[in-house]
Amino acid sequence: MSDDIRAIGVLTGGGDAPGLNAVIRAVVRTAIGHYKWEVVGFRDGFEGLVEKHSVNLEMDDVSGLLTRGGTILGTSNKANPFAWHMGEGENHQLVDRSGEAVDYIKSLGLDALAVIGGDGTLSIADGLREKGTKVVGIPKTIDNDLYETDQTFGFDTAISIATEALDRIHTTAESHHRVMVVEVMGRNAGWLALHSGIAGGGDIILLPEIPYDIDKICEKILWRNRSGRRFSMVVVAEGAKPLGGEAVVARVVADSPDPIRLGGIGNVVANQIEERLNIETRVTVLGHLVRGGTPTAFDRVLASRLGSEAVHLLARGESGRMVRLSGSEISSVEISKIANKQRLVPADHSLLRLGRETGICFGD
Numbered sequence: 514m515s516d517d518i519r520a521i522g523v524l525t526g527g528g529d530a531p532g533l534n535a536v537i538r539a540v541v542r543t544a545i546g547h548y549k550w551e552v553v554g555f556r557d558g559f560e561g562l563v564e565k566h567s568v569n570l571e572m573d574d575v576s577g578l579l580t581r582g583g584t585i586l587g588t589s590n591k592a593n594p595f596a597w598h599m600g601e602g603e604n605h606q607l608v609d610r611s612g613e614a615v616d617y618i619k620s621l622g623l624d625a626l627a628v629i630g631g632d633g634t635l636s637i638a639d640g641l642r643e644k645g646t647k648v649v650g651i652p653k654t655i656d657n658d659l660y661e662t663d664q665t666f667g668f669d670t671a672i673s674i675a676t677e678a679l680d681r682i683h684t685t686a687e688s689h690h691r692v693m694v695v696e697v698m699g700r701n702a703g704w705l706a707l708h709s710g711i712a713g714g715g716d717i718i719l720l721p722e723i724p725y726d727i728d729k730i731c732e733k734i735l736w737r738n739r740s741g742r743r744f745s746m747v748v749v750a751e752g753a754k755p756l757g758g759e760a761v762v763a764r765v766v767a768d769s770p771d772p773i774r775l776g777g778i779g780n781v782v783a784n785q786i787e788e789r790l791n792i793e794t795r796v797t798v799l800g801h802l803v804r805g806g807t808p809t810a811f812d813r814v815l816a817s818r819l820g821s822e823a824v825h826l827l828a829r830g831e832s833g834r835m836v837r838l839s840g841s842e843i844s845s846v847e848i849s850k851i852a853n854k855q856r857l858v859p860a861d862h863s864l865l866r867l868g869r870e871t872g873i874c875f876g877d
């Protein structure tokens with residue numbers, strides 16, 4: 514066991530995901546309860562680290578957190594200590610404030626930092642590691658697109674919420690003999706659309722990884738109508754794009770490290786279907802609905818295992834690593850291996866094969 518850890522910091526960065534609070538709870542319980550360390554939480558991700566907003570966390574602070582969505586620490590998907598936005602208009606510049614962040618960690622007497630986040634957040638954590646801070650990463654995202662882990666926490670909850678929504682939309686689709694298009698999150702990776710689409714009986718599933726041909730989609734709907742199924746369910750990931758075309762951009766968040774926000778593809782696809790087939794079509798955008806609220810039992814368990822193991826890693830003197838799910842076991846990998854990478858749905862994935870074998874159209 515490493516003797517040099519007495520106190521650690523914890524922060525949550527990037528978009529929120531169900532299970533963040535369960536991780537914070539496991540980190541605090543293991544660090545304080547098991548190792549008798551102190552724990553400090555940083556407010557709003559890396560913003561708190563740079564702007565010096567922190568809070569001491571005690572056992573009582575994490576009571577009742579297993580079921581609670583969001584993050585009690587707050588989060589930010591804009592704050593990057595290595596590229597901090599300063600000034601406005603012509604005076605705008607990106608400033609490296611990572612030195613201040615490292616100094617703040619030291620001034621609080623912290624020996625290490627547990628960072629809960631996705632690829633962007635963990636890439637920043639890796640930068641802090643390069644500056645000499647002991648860090649451990651805990652993988653989070655409803656997109657499930659992180660490298661080197663079989664699953665991120667938050668994904669299971671997102672699938673179940675999207676699936677429940679699809680089940681409900683299914684019955685109204687059937688009653689009105691309509692095409693129902695359901696848009697779910699997933700910028701570059703279509704894991705959420707793929708899993709919820711299969712679980713929720715999607716007839717057509719459109720992923721960012723497979724450019725779609727609108728004619729193939731219409732053929733599938735007509736085929737269903739001819740065989741007596743006068744409704745169809747289309748599940749579309751926000752990053753889906755037509756053959757030779759681009760994803761639909763909803764807005765550009767200029768001061769974000771990842772400025773493009775997608776959204777609107779559901780309407781584009783629905784309009785094309787209605788125009789071509791003259792079948793009534795409706796759109797539902799699930800958006801942030803799948804990111805909020807109570808995590809599933811699976812995500813609570815996974816979040817607890819990852820949070821606890823992150824603390825054990827630091828105790829064993831193993832920093833610079835990200836905890837992960839490998840099969841059914843928790844292990845770890847160097848954070849540098851996952852930085853700035855995205856795990857997409859591979860063309861030969863077994864769920865795509867299953868989908869095709871069971872009659873799902875992927876738009877190709």
Ligand code: F6P
Binds near residue numbers: 631
């Ligand atoms: O990374 C998760 C994610 O939910 C993406 O699928 C989505 O594009 C993005 O976050 C939206 O984030 P926000 O609206 O919080 O900026």
